Amino acid sequence: MTFHSLEVRRTALTLLREGIPNAEVARRLDVPYGTISYWKHKDRATRGECPGRKRSTICFACDRTASLDERAYSHLLGLYLGDGHISFPRQHRTPSLTVTLDDTWPGIQDECEQVIRLVFPDRATCRVRSKGCHHIKVYSSHLFHLFPQHGPGKKHHRKIALESWQQKIVDAHPWGFLRGLIQSDGCRITNWTTRIVAGARKRYEYPRYWFTNVSDDIRKLYTDTLDLLGLEWTECYRHGNPYNISVARKASVALMDAHIGPKY
Numbered sequence: 001m002t003f004h005s006l007e008v009r010r011t012a013l014t015l016l017r018e019g020i021p022n023a024e025v026a027r028r029l030d031v032p033y034g035t036i037s038y039w040k041h042k043d044r045a046t047r048g049e050c051p052g053r054k055r056s057t058i059c060f061a062c063d064r065t066a067s068l069d070e071r072a073y074s075h076l077l078g079l080y081l082g083d084g085h086i087s088f089p090r091q092h093r094t095p096s097l098t099v100t101l102d103d104t105w106p107g108i109q110d111e112c113e114q115v116i117r118l119v120f121p122d123r124a125t126c127r128v129r130s131k132g133c134h135h136i137k138v139y140s141s142h143l144f145h146l147f148p149q150h151g152p153g154k155k156h157h158r159k160i161a162l163e164s165w166q167q168k169i170v171d172a173h174p175w176g177f178l179r180g181l182i183q184s185d186g187c188r189i190t191n192w193t194t195r196i197v198a199g200a201r202k203r204y205e206y207p208r209y210w211f212t213n214v215s216d217d218i219r220k221l222y223t224d225t226l227d228l229l230g231l232e233w234t235e236c237y238r239h240g241n242p243y244n245i246s247v248a249r250k251a252s253v254a255l256m257d258a259h260i261g262p263k264y
Contacts, residue, residue: 004031009039016040059142061165072118074173077166078180079112081218086143086150094139097147102133107264108183112136156215174225175259181222186211188262191248209247209256219245231255
């Protein structure tokens with residue numbers, strides 16, 4: 001075990017209080033990143049600034065008079081159903097919501113963090129880097145109330161149904177819900193086909209939105225919302241099982257482009 005002098009620790013805390021990032025302090029002082037993070041946490045806890053000690057507010061699921069950014073919640077619900085999960089490790093006092101997003105689309109990561117902050121304005125968010133992706137996280141004691149779809153195992157192994165209050169929010173803000181689902185488990189691609197015109201074969205390209213999820217319930221939530229908005233869709237199969245939902249009609253794609261668009 002490496003022991004660091006009191007002078008090194010004081011220097012680290014001075015830099016941290018000035019707003020220098022943990023990683024930069026660790027680099028300057030040649031101290032492990034985890035040690036710097038621990039020192040910062042202990043210092044903030046001593047001064048009563050530890051985020052985990054803030055009193056939790058009442059959530060909308062517990063009290064309908066509580067405030068909730070419903071547009072942001074509808075968006076976050078779609079992200080959660082696609083690429084999110086809730087965990088409650090024994091070493092933590094508060095459960096965490098994690099949405100895992102590919103580093104290919106940094107704009108979606110930024111947007112996800114933004115909607116989390118709108119839904120949980122009194123909570124701090126963080127990003128945990130992993131190979132090829134980032135985990136966008138928030139801790140709250142009300143996660144199980146706001147996302148009652150949580151349960152053991154994978155989502156496609158259990159029933160996924162919205163509570164009546166969730167359905168009302170999705171019905172009021174359907175584009176946000178679709179946006180979250182597409183950003184997590186969907187994409188916008190350019191398909192092509194060929195046709196014989198005046199005896200010559202010509203190539204035609206057209207945009208298409210795909211949504212892929214092995215959960216029958218989540219796919220139905222997606223298609224029910226498409227129906228609500230009057231969008232045309234078709235179901236595609238893989239190995240004889242329903243797998244993809246396609247939106248390819250020109251008018252429907254135009255509406256999806258106006259409200260969702262390609263990943264970025």
